[in-house]
Amino acid sequence: MNIKLIAIGKTDNKDLENLTNIYQSRLGFYINFSIEIIPDIKNVKKLSEEQQKQKEGLLILSKLSATDAVILLDENGKQFDSVGFSSYLQKYMNSGIKQLVFVIGGPYGFSPEMYTKANGKLSLSKMTFSHQMIRLFFIEQLYRGFTILRNEPYHHR
Template sequence: MQITLIAIGKTDSSELSKLIAIYEKRLKHYIKFQFLIIPDIKNSKNLSEAVQKEKEGELILSHIQTADVLITLDEKGKQFTSIDFSQFLQKKMNSGIKNLVLVIGGPYGFSDAIYKRSNEKISLSKMTFSHQMVRLFLIEQLYRGFTILRNEPYHHQ
């Protein structure tokens, strides 16, 4: 299985970028991983929220294949403990999925088209985080999940 993480817009903080790169490198020891950053929509300040979500949705969908399993990060999604998330990943791997795609939306969330295509919604927290911080948190949780599955000492219970 491959995991693809799709996010809208580049990370502005060099510190966050460095941390993301560290966990991305660690994660690649466990699974094939791709981090795809879709550029911000040009002139988005002149667009309504609905139009911006629609345009972002079109860009996201252009990177999704028919067989991909699409999971959106959404505040109304299912929440996991780290151990539960590792078991979630194991079930996905056992099911024969070729590409598990996790998507972090733009500042206004997702278009209806993305929600219709989405197979599941997950949430990292009931709190709201910046889209840039979510990237780091998610990649770290993916790494943590694989260390849990391998009984490695990274996670402490």
């Protein structure tokens, strides 16, 4: 199985980018993982929130295949502790899907079409974090999840 993270907008903080890259490289020991960054939409000041969500949704949908399992990182999604999240990952790995795609939307969330396409929603916290920080937190939790599945000591250092 492959895991892909799709996110809107590049990270402008080099420290966050470096930390994200560290965890991304660590994940390579466990699974084929990739990140796809969709550039920010231009001229957003001329768009309503709904129009921006629609445009972002179309861009995200164009990056998905019909067989992808799609999980939206959404504030109203299911929350897990790290062990529960590792079990969630294991369930998808056992399901036989080829690619599991997690999506971080834009600042206003997702279009209705994205919710229709999604197989599930996941929330990392009830708190609000920048989209750039969510990338790091999510990738670290993916890494942690795989170390839990392998019974490695990272989770309880």
